[in-house]
Every structure is written in C-alpha cells, then in structure tokens.
Amino acid sequence: MTAPAGDWRLIREEARPGPMQMALDEVAAETAAAGGPATVRTYRWDPSCLTLGYRQDPETVDWAFCEREGIDVTRRQTGGGGIYHDGFGDVAYSIAVPAADVPGELLDCYHLLCEPVLDAFDRLGIDADYVEESVPELYHPACYLRELHPAHDVVAGGGRDGVAEERRKIAGNAQYRKRDAVIQHGSLTFSVEAERHLGTFADPPVTASAFRDRVVGMDELAAIDRADAVAAVEAALVAWVVGEGDAGEGGDRGDVDIDRDASWTDEELRRAAELVETKYRDDGWVRTRPGNSGGGADG
Numbered sequence: 001m002t003a004p005a006g007d008w009r010l011i012r013e014e015a016r017p018g019p020m021q022m023a024l025d026e027v028a029a030e031t032a033a034a035g036g037p038a039t040v041r042t043y044r045w046d047p048s049c050l051t052l053g054y055r056q057d058p059e060t061v062d063w064a065f066c067e068r069e070g071i072d073v074t075r076r077q078t079g080g081g082g083i084y085h086d087g088f089g090d091v092a093y094s095i096a097v098p099a100a101d102v103p104g105e106l107l108d109c110y111h112l113l114c115e116p117v118l119d120a121f122d123r124l125g126i127d128a129d130y131v132e133e134s135v136p137e138l139y140h141p142a143c144y145l146r147e148l149h150p151a152h153d154v155v156a157g158g159g160r161d162g163v164a165e166e167r168r169k170i171a172g173n174a175q176y177r178k179r180d181a182v183i184q185h186g187s188l189t190f191s192v193e194a195e196r197h198l199g200t201f202a203d204p205p206v207t208a209s210a211f212r213d214r215v216v217g218m219d220e221l222a223a224i225d226r227a228d229a230v231a232a233v234e235a236a237l238v239a240w241v242v243g244e245g246d247a248g249e250g251g252d253r254g255d256v257d258i259d260r261d262a263s264w265t266d267e268e269l270r271r272a273a274e275l276v277e278t279k280y281r282d283d284g285w286v287r288t289r290p291g292n293s294g295g296g297a298d299g
Contacts, residue, residue, distance in 0.1 A: 002253070003038075003256065004097060006101065007038065007256075008037055008038045008257070009038075010262060011042075012042060014041075015087075018051060018073075019074045020276055021045065022076060023271075023275035025077075026178065028183065029096045029178050030178075030179055032098050033179040033180040038095075038097040039262075040094075040241060041237075042092065042230055045072075045087050048070075048084065049074060049084075050074075050084050051083050052073070052075040052082050053081050054075065054079045055079060055289060058286070058287045060202055062201055065200060074281065077183070078175065078185070081140060081141050082143060082200065084193070086196065088191060088226065090188070090189065091187070091188045091229050093237065094183060094186075099177055099182050107151055114154070114173055114184075116236040116237045116240035117171060117186060117236070120188070120235075121156060121170070121188075124218060124229065124232045125222050126222050131154075132150060139201075139206050141201055142197075142206075144197070145204075154170055154171040155216075157221070168215055170189050170217070170218070171186055189218065191226075194215070241256055241258050242258060
C-alpha cells in the first residue's frame, strides 16, 4: 500500500536535541490535523538522547551516567521501553498524517506506515522483516531488549561472508494518535553502541555482549556509511508517498503533491520551542511516571 492522497512534505535530516525532536513530531501531527501538509522526515539526535517510553518508571534510568556522558533524557508520547539514540549510530524518522486518511485498526495502520522502513533496508541490501516468531524478553525497561513479537518487531541478519547468524532487532517503531492525526516515529540502528545504551539504565542485568546478540546495526550487514542510510530512508519515504515507481521529480501519482525540500514554518518552530519548555524538558513530564492513558503501538 502507498501513502494516503493529499499534500505532503519531506523534511530532510536535521540535528537537534531530543526534546525538540519530540516536540517537532507533535507539531507535525498538529499541522496535519489542522489541514496542513502531512509530513515525512528524518532526524538526528544532538546530543545523544535517551527517550523514555510513555509509562516508563524514571527510577530505571541511571541519571548520573546520562549527566556525566552528556546524554539528554526526555519522554516520548509512545509506549514501550527506553531507547538510547546515539548521535551517530541512530537514524530516526517520523510520519505525521491525518487520522481519517489511514486505517483505524492500530496494527493495520502501523504496518502501512512501516512500509517505507522495510523499503529503506531493501534499498541498502539489508534483509529485514518482522520477526517470524516471538523471542523472549531480556530486560523490560529497555525497548530493544523486550520480547520480540511477529506483529511489530523488525529484525535483520543472515550473516556476512556466507556465515549464517540469528536475525537481530534493527529498528524500533512506535505510533500514537493526537488531535485527529497519527504520528509514527522510529529509530533505525546504524551502529550499535551497546555499552552506552546499557549505561543509561540503572543496573541492567544484561551484558554488552548479550545486547549485541539481540541488536544489530546496518554497518554490520552492509558496506555503507551513515549518509547512505539516511539517503535510503529519505528516498523510501518519498517513494512511498508518490507510489511504487520512481521517486524522482514528478512521481507516479496524480493524487499527491510532495515538497521534497520542505522546512518548518516560523510558527511551528515557535510552537515546538513552547512544547520543549512546558513538556519535553520539564521534570514533571520527564521524571514523573504518567498515568495509564496515552501511548500506542510500538516495536
């Protein structure tokens, strides 16, 4: 399936702090809900950032480690466990679209919005797909170490130089609905930083070696650099919007229009800065465990 019809924009990779990136995801949803363009974008974490799942207990975080290492901490709108987003090793994307334009069933919508993610891996020559069968949990507070489920967890592998290996998690994706819009965001692992990822958690019972046995980076599976990975994700997002054919100028569909070099409006940036101060960098949001409402599908 391709993207819904209508006006779209691609915002190419920007490096910003984690609280601002989460605020911009929310702003993109507000814009789509208000009749503005739907958004596909890639982004980079600067500095590296730990995002907590919506209901995650802040006591699971090693706050001293994060402060010492210069790692930002914020809380996502989506559920699941915490994810360490390395400034180099993580390639992030998000999609914001009016809720009325996508399936109402959560997993159907999730699978639709994950299509460009799987296409990006295919473009890079990486064999990635949903895990075929469940894999047991290693550590609940960490998203990448939770149980792997066939409905939503993306794994890759196959080995290098003809040596077979177990398929490992390569992407975490999550989704929520807000103000008549759906926002899906995710992290594609370019390079695994096991020690730093585990270091953001308080006393995780998992070794760095065990983490690497569960998680794989693109750089282990293909001879590519990070710029190649970002370009593949952006190309896949555009191809998904315009149709299955060439993602170049013109596209294949007459019912969509996409600005391939879009930017945020001044009003969106103002609104995002407001959300950073009142929410995504506020201790009341980040360091206090929310109630039992909100969140969405994640993997």
